[in-house]
Amino acid sequence: MTGRDPSGWLVAWSAALDRLEEDVAEAEALLRDERRMRELPLATPWSPPEGLGPLPIELRPRADEVLNRQLVVASKMARALSGTARHAAVLDRVESGSMGAPRPAYVDCAL
Numbered sequence: 509m510t511g512r513d514p515s516g517w518l519v520a521w522s523a524a525l526d527r528l529e530e531d532v533a534e535a536e537a538l539l540r541d542e543r544r545m546r547e548l549p550l551a552t553p554w555s556p557p558e559g560l561g562p563l564p565i566e567l568r569p570r571a572d573e574v575l576n577r578q579l580v581v582a583s584k585m586a587r588a589l590s591g592t593a594r595h596a597a598v599l600d601r602v603e604s605g606s607m608g609a610p611r612p613a614y615v616d617c618a619l
Contacts, residue, residue, distance in 0.1 A: 518564050524556060525567060528574045535581045539588065 531554060563571055 517561060518566065520557065520560055521564055521567050524560060525570055525574060528554060528578070532574060532577045532581055535585070536577070539581065539584050
């Protein structure tokens, strides 16, 4: 970002971190409301704006906090997805009758 006002560089990075914080807050809210997590489409991945340049040192603590929150949310989402997959597998076995003895089948043949 050579040739730019250093305060503009700080403002641009602050805006980028604002966006990341909003994304993390939304992911945290989704984890608290499982129904919403199933209904919403996947989020678009974040990419830094063009020409953003390196992170200003003053914003390093804030960026570290955002990163830590992202890592916690990613871990929680992975656990939630794993639990959902296990639950679905158990449901499939129960509904198909593959948990043990074959299930009886009845056919109603009214004459």
